[in-house]
Structures are given as structure tokens and as C-alpha cells.
Amino acid sequence: MRIELLRPHVLLIAAVCIIAVLVSRDRGLPSIAILAVCAVCAVSDLQTGYIFDAAIAPAAAMFALLCIFGGNIEFYGAGAAVGGGIPLLLFIATRGSGIGFGDVKLGCCIGVLGAAAAMQVIEAAFIAGGAVALVLLARHGRGARRMEIPFAPFLFAGVVYNALMSRGSL
Numbered sequence: 001m002r003i004e005l006l007r008p009h010v011l012l013i014a015a016v017c018i019i020a021v022l023v024s025r026d027r028g029l030p031s032i033a034i035l036a037v038c039a040v041c042a043v044s045d046l047q048t049g050y051i052f053d054a055a056i057a058p059a060a061a062m063f064a065l066l067c068i069f070g071g072n073i074e075f076y077g078a079g080a081a082v083g084g085g086i087p088l089l090l091f092i093a094t095r096g097s098g099i100g101f102g103d104v105k106l107g108c109c110i111g112v113l114g115a116a117a118a119m120q121v122i123e124a125a126f127i128a129g130g131a132v133a134l135v136l137l138a139r140h141g142r143g144a145r146r147m148e149i150p151f152a153p154f155l156f157a158g159v160v161y162n163a164l165m166s167r168g169s170l
Helices: 008-023 028-048 053-069 073-093 101-113 115-146 152-166
Strands: none
Touching: 028 053, 028 101, 028 152, 053 073, 053 101, 073 101, 073 115, 101 115, 101 152, 115 152
């Protein structure tokens, strides 16, 4: 499947990310950009089961620009390590059957919020995803073990939770 880079949602994400980099010296606008990226990825994951690179690329570019020009590479590097590292461990442990690599890349992009925020997002996402999995197991029994549960919506919920808890990120 070929993804067009000129689709409206991709252009919107790119515009928000560029504005976030150009205007922001604090972490408020990057938070809004990550929220927009996660929203698009959540919808994409729910509809197709995939998180497309065309949606993540603007956020990754924003992340790279913040690392280069933001002057705090340790902050962003630690965020990427936490945000992407935990899903990556699960990806490796399950050989890609437990979580997709798009979730890993989205987790890295969430790292723009910093290591502590990325950890809070990942924790909230796994707790919410686990709760849904338990409900599915209770409802469908062993048949639920073969069901695929998109993870990006839970990452989006985690970013919203983080924004609400930190008051001032958004």
C-alpha cells in the first residue's frame, strides 16, 4: 500500500510540527504536535491495523530538529530511549507478534515529551490496553488470545492523560 505524502492529515501534522519547532522554546507546542500525531496514528491503527511512516515522519523530523537546535539532546535522547525502548523490548520478545514496529516508532516520537513523561504515557497505555485485553478475555475466553488490539489508541490516551496530569503541557 502506497501512502501519499500530500494527504491532508499528513500535511496538517507536518504543519503543526514545523510550527512547534519554529515557535517553541518550551515543551508546550511539541506536546500539541505529538498529540496530533498520536491522534492520526490512533485512527489509522484502528482503521487499518497499521501506523504509517507518512504520519510519523513529520514528528520524527520535529524530534530531530529539536535535538539539533533545542540544545538539550540528553532530554530528548532519554525520552526517545524510554518511549521507544520499552515497546522495542516487547517487539523483540514477541518477534513482532505482540506489538508492531509502528508502535515502537510512535513511542520514540513520544519521547519528545521527555523521559518521565514518556514513561507515564507508556505506563498509562499498557494499563489501559491490559484492561481492554482482560475484558476481551472475560468476554471471549481463549478466542480473545487470537484477537489483535491496536496499541496506538492507547498511546494516544496516554498522551492525553499526561497532558491532563501535567497541566500546562498543552
